[in-house]
Amino acid sequence: MSGIQYDGRMVTPAPNSVTKRQPEDRAERRFHWQSALLLEAVRRQTFSNWPVAYIDPDELAKAGFFYLRTEDHVQCAFCQGIVGYWDEGDKPEIEHHKHFPNCPFITGAATGNVPRNGSDDDSTALFNFLYDYHTFRVSNTRPQQLNTSYQTDSTKVPDGGQLAFPHLNTVSNRLSTYTRWPKHVNVGPDVLAEAGFFSTGLADWVQCFHCGGGLYGWRFGDNPLVDHARFYPFCPYARGKLGDDAVNNALNENPPPVSSSRKINITDAEAELLLHHPMAKRLVGMGLSPVSVREALRHLLETRGILCRTVTEALEHVFDYEENQRRNSTCGQLGHDGLILPVEIPNGHQVPCQTTMSSSPSFSTSPASTKPSADYTKLLEEVETLRNQVTQEERRLLCRLCQKSQIAVVFQPCSHLHLCAECARPRDTCPSCGAVVRGTLKPILT
DSSP, X not given: OOOOEETTEEOOOOTTOOOOSOOOOOOOOEESSGGGGGBHHHHHHTOTTOOOTTSOHHHHHHTTEEEOSSTTOEEETTTOOEEOOOOTTOOHHHHHHHHOTTOHHHHTOOOOOBOSSOSSHHHHHHHHHHHHHHHHHHHHOOSSSTTTOOOOSSSOOOOTTOOSSGGGOSHHHHHTTOTTOOTTOSSOHHHHHHTXXXXXXXXTOEEETTTOOEEOXXXXXXXXXXXXXXXXXXXXXXXXXXXXXXXHHHHHHSOOOOOOOOOSSOOHHHHHHHTTSHHXXXXXXXXXXXXXXXXXXHHHHHHHSSOOSSHHHHHHHHHHHHHHHHHHSTTSOBOTTSOBOOEEOTTSOEEOXXXXXXXXXXXXXXXXXXXXXXXXXXXXXXXXXHHHHHHHHHHHTXXXXXXXXXXXXXXXXXXXXOBOHHHHTTOSBOTTTOOBOOEEEOOOOO
């Protein structure tokens, strides 16, 4: 590809043109979700064609930044703050703290950051596992239908013609997403849209409308259609545009990195590693069950391939996990004190669970041939009274809005406790006093 310029802009290659540049080893540039920027290694890969020689990209990625591909502007993956126009001698972490002192990453709050190395052997093992697992999932899954259809880079899995983003199946619709495309990227929107990609709106990150696979870090001379086939060789759209022979040649000429072979499900030993993450330690320190924290993070990782960004998001996932456990229990709903509550049946009456009945004296409420004694009748009345009291107390613990789930969220700073996790999630003000919600806590009811 020659460096011919027209009106100051570099001419991009045609969609089906063959690049004469020699193949070169590529780092992993694939993604499914933009939350992949929580990994320091992914942030580092965004600095292709970084224009400032005296600012180390490794230090920028370590400080939480990724490259926006616009001049020398970088953005924090945690506070979304943008820093640019670097001077010689600037230190990324110091500049980050100076411009955005309240960034949770800078203040040392627990975040979903995955650095390259940990502070000890356990955290280093955890972060290595998180990066390897993320790479494996991007290589072997599709971003849609995460729990059903998996598409690998080595085996063709029929997708039934399903599109990951069906509303972007035309070139014109994909082109309409490039309104914020960085001017400094030497690959144009027309070529990318023709190759099946639409812009995510974040730097030069694009995704395929058909297979959902994403690429970033574009360089001068890249051929998007060939790269599409190289990194996602079994995408039906890429194969339909290039043909099977051309796709196989592109794959053999410069194969993408090969991830280790493993299963999607996380083992118990790997799940135990999750408790060494600063976010998990923070949740356990707040009084949440280590088992609930571990299993909620395991489910999140198996579903998305990455942890959440903030402690608040992690709290919601743990609350959702515990709520699902209550709903799926064979005896209905668990009480706040660990006791099993009565189960509602269609006729409006309540019956205790089998496990409760087996540990209590058995009383028959069916008509008997003899008149029950006064003591027996009194005992039945006391049982009924206690049952009504338990029911009333449990109603007090039901969410004020949905009247179905138990209250689980304390709003801060007003300290009102009225809503379940599902109803509290979208609110930014307290429904009782109208105070602005600055944070949430999970109460420990004993």
